[in-house]
Amino acid sequence: xxxxxxxxxxxxxxxxxxxxxxxxxxxxxxxxxxxxxxxxxxxxxxxxxxxxxxxxxxxxxxxxxxxxxxxxxxxxxxxxxxxxxxxxxxxxxxxxxxxxxxxxxxxxxxxxxxxxxxxxxxxxxxxxxxxxxxxxxxxxxxxxxxxxxxxxxxxxxxxxxxxxxxxxxxxxxxxxxxxxxxxxxxxxxxxxxxxxxxxxxxxxxxxxxxxxxxxxxxxxxxxxxxxxxxxxxxxxxxxxxxxxxxxxxxxxxxxxxxxxxxxxxxxxxxxxxxxxxxxxxxxxxxxxxxxxxxxxxxxxxxxxxxxxxxxxxxxxxxxxxxxxxxxxxxxxxxxxxxxxxxxxxxxxxxxxxxxxxxxxxxxxxxxxxxxxxxxxxxxxxxxxxxxxxxxxxxxxxxxxxxxxxxxxxxxxxxxxxxxxxxxxxxxxxxxxxxxxxxxxxxxxxxxxxxxxxxxxxxxxxxxxxxxxxxxxxxxxxxxxxxxxxxxxxxxxxxxxxxxxxxxxxx
Numbered sequence: 151x152x153x154x155x156x157x158x159x160x161x162x163x164x165x166x167x168x169x170x171x172x173x174x175x176x177x178x179x180x181x182x183x184x185x186x187x188x189x190x191x192x193x194x195x196x197x198x199x200x201x202x203x204x205x206x207x208x209x210x211x212x213x214x215x216x217x218x219x220x221x222x223x224x225x226x227x228x229x230x231x232x233x234x235x236x237x238x239x240x241x242x243x244x245x246x247x248x249x250x251x252x253x254x255x256x257x258x259x260x261x262x263x264x265x266x267x268x269x270x271x272x273x274x275x276x277x278x279x280x281x282x283x284x285x286x287x288x289x290x291x292x293x294x295x296x297x298x299x300x301x302x303x304x305x306x307x308x309x310x311x312x313x314x315x316x317x318x319x320x321x322x323x324x325x326x327x328x329x330x331x332x333x334x335x336x337x338x339x340x341x342x343x344x345x346x347x348x349x350x351x352x353x354x355x356x357x358x359x360x361x362x363x364x365x366x367x368x369x370x371x372x373x374x375x376x377x378x379x380x381x382x383x384x385x386x387x388x389x390x391x392x393x394x395x396x397x398x399x400x401x402x403x404x405x406x407x408x409x410x411x412x413x414x415x416x417x418x419x420x421x422x423x424x425x426x427x428x429x430x431x432x433x434x435x436x437x438x439x440x441x442x443x444x445x446x447x448x449x450x451x452x453x454x455x456x457x458x459x460x461x462x463x464x465x466x467x468x469x470x471x472x473x474x475x476x477x478x479x480x481x482x483x484x485x486x487x488x489x490x491x492x493x494x495x496x497x498x499x500x501x502x503x504x505x506x507x508x509x510x511x512x513x514x515x516x517x518x519x520x521x522x523x524x525x526x527x528x529x530x531x532x533x534x535x536x537x538x539x540x541x542x543x544x545x546x547x548x549x550x551x552x553x554x555x556x557x558x559x560x561x562x563x564x565x566x567x568x569x570x571x572x573x574x575x576x577x578x579x580x581x582x583x584x585x586x587x588x589x590x591x592x593x594x595x596x597x598x599x600x601x602x603x604x605x606x607x608x609x610x611x612x613x614x615x616x617x618x619x620x621x622x623x624x625x626x627x628x629x630x631x632x633x634x635x636x637x638x639x640x641x642x643x644x645x646x647x648x649x650x651x652x653x654x655x656x
Contacts, residue, residue, distance in 0.1 A: 154232060155232045155261070156229060156231070157235045157237060157256055157262075158236050158262060158265075158266055158599045159268040160173075160177055160178070160240040160268065161268015161581050162189075162240055162241070162511060164191075164270070165193075165429075166278075166352045166353040166354065166507055167194050167430070173581075174255045174268065175196065176495050178197045179199060182234045184235075185235065185238065186206060186208065186239075187203045190574075191206075191354060192575050193236070193429060194568065195331050195571065196431050204571040207649040218252075225262065229261045229293045232615075233594060234517065240268075241269070241272075241493070242269070243267070243268065246323070250548040256645070271352060272320045274352065274353055275353060276352075276383050276387055277350025278353045279397070280388060280394035280396060280397075281349075281394070282387055284317075284318065284387070285386075287292075288385070288387050288389075288390075291315060292317055293310070293318070293320065294603030295319065295322070297322065297328075297331055305330055309334040310339070311334050312335065312338070313338045318383065319384040320381060320382070320396055321382040321383075322381060323382070324348075325379075328371060328382055332365070332368055335520070336557075340384075342363060342365040344363060346363060346364040346452070347362075347391055348367060348382050349380055350377060354429055355405055355428070355429035356404075356406075356583060358374070360374045360376060378535075393510070401649060402646065402649055405428045407423055407587070408433050408598075409585075409587075410595075412438050413434045416439065419638050419641075421574075426646065428645070433598070433601070435594050436565050436568060437566045437567075438564070438565060438566075438568055439564050440563045444474060446558075447537060447562065449476075450537075451480055452545070453486070454535075458532040458617070459488065459489050459524065460488050461520060461534050461535070461544065462490070462497050463520065464493070464496075464539065465561065467497070468500040468504070470562050472504050485506075491520060491574065492520075493519075494637060496555075510523055515635065516617075516636060517542070518545040520546060525550065525553040528555060531556075533556045533557065534557045536558065537560045538559070538561075539560055539561070540564050542560075543618070568601065572602060576602065576605060586613045587611070587628075588641060589619050589621055590619065591614070592618050595619060597615075608627040608629075610629070611631060612634050614630055614631065614633065616633070
């Protein structure tokens with residue numbers, strides 16, 4: 151019998167990738183197929199592995215390019231092929247998300263499924279705007295209502311009943327219907343001075359809010375050019391928005407950043423920027439792969455007594471070097487006579503994890519500076535081993551050669567360009583909704599450009615770790631910012647210093 155697959159209905163939350171559940175993240179990373187909506191953020195879509203098929207079935211109010219019946223059929227067909235299918239839906243799949251409808255066809259055909267709840271925008275978006283949907287001094291209940299109706303149709307809402315509830319009213323999909331909702335509540339007897347708020351693209355870098363009275367809100371929202379997706383909140387708790395607001399206090403609030411570092415190195419910077427309030431899209435543009443059957447390195451290690459120095463140009467070089475020693479059972483004590491040189495604090499810190507503390511680190515973190523430091527430090531007749539990337543900078547070897555320094559340049563790892571489903575990221579760039587992309591090497595620039603497949607990148611600002619990286623970004627007509635020092639901390643500090651000009655939709 152042909153093995154059937156399985157479908158997971160996963161709630162992606164409102165936008166912020168930090169609000170995606172751990173189970174949801176694990177399922178996305180293990181999926182064969184991901185079927186996703188328009189409201190799933192680019193930061194979450196970037197978690198889809200390149201090995202998985204990504205199927206866009208997005209729909210917004212009044213625009214359904216893929217009818218619901220066809221979405222149901224896609225899930226069934228993919229599962230019937232024996233695949234692990236993740237149906238990724240914005241917010242929670244069972245809260246106005248048609249999740250129940252999508253399961254019915256699966257049940258009819260004996261397809262196994264699970265539901266993974268998500269953080270709903272009805273709670274999270276007000277919270278990110280300083281509005282608690284319940285507060286014992288203001289109300290004792292919260293009510294979530296869909297404001298969506300068939301195009302041109304009337305809202306089927308009992309406004310009088312809602313007024314009697316005396317609780318917080320949260321309307322989803324309510325931008326177009328907002329004037330009708332406010333009028334309906336006022337006609338039903340609600341106090342014209344009742345606080346109300348419309349919250350656009352909550353939890354994202356494009357977050358925007360308008361707080362007013364229910365009678366003034368439609369006009370003020372129009373003046374502020376509020377657009378979908380947005381959450382409409384009506385109730386006394388809206389008066390707390392300014393007092394309890396917190397997101398705007400973060401240094402990088404309203405800044406959306408694309409990170410292009412290799413996957414193994416991206417987490418620390420991603421965490422740091424997220425803590426500062428940035429919305430981070432992790433889009434590793436290169437992968438670092440150790441060279442298999444590395445005979446040149448093996449030969450150098452067998453003759454290691456003839457070397458006096460080892461110089462590392464990256465943290466990953468250190469990692470791959472010691473992985474090779476471990477894999478090939480080379481005793482680290484054979485390195486005891488060597489002195490070690492490194493470029494930068496990250497490389498120095500990675501070396502220290504192996505109990506070795508660098509003897510030499512130039513004050514500037516570039517290949518030419520390392521070469522010059524070695525030339526000034528090494529004695530005549532000494533040799534240096536350079537285990538590094540196959541496409542390592544020629545500045546290092548050219549300067550050593552010019553100064554008569556004997557070296558062995560060994561390819562330790564290859565740089566491979568990554569491929570991604572970039573539909574969502576490309577749209578953000580086109581719409582001017584990316585603050586910048588961070589590049590930590592020329593190869594990350596070229597890998598990113600290759601992923602974008604010839605797209606015009608002149609609208610994009612490149613936050614670069616150094617001059618060589620900036621030079622590569624300029625080749626693609628990107629606007630360029632260069633960190634004062636070639637370190638991740640310096641790049642982060644640069645973003646903080648330029649935060650006001652990088653903020654979106656302010």
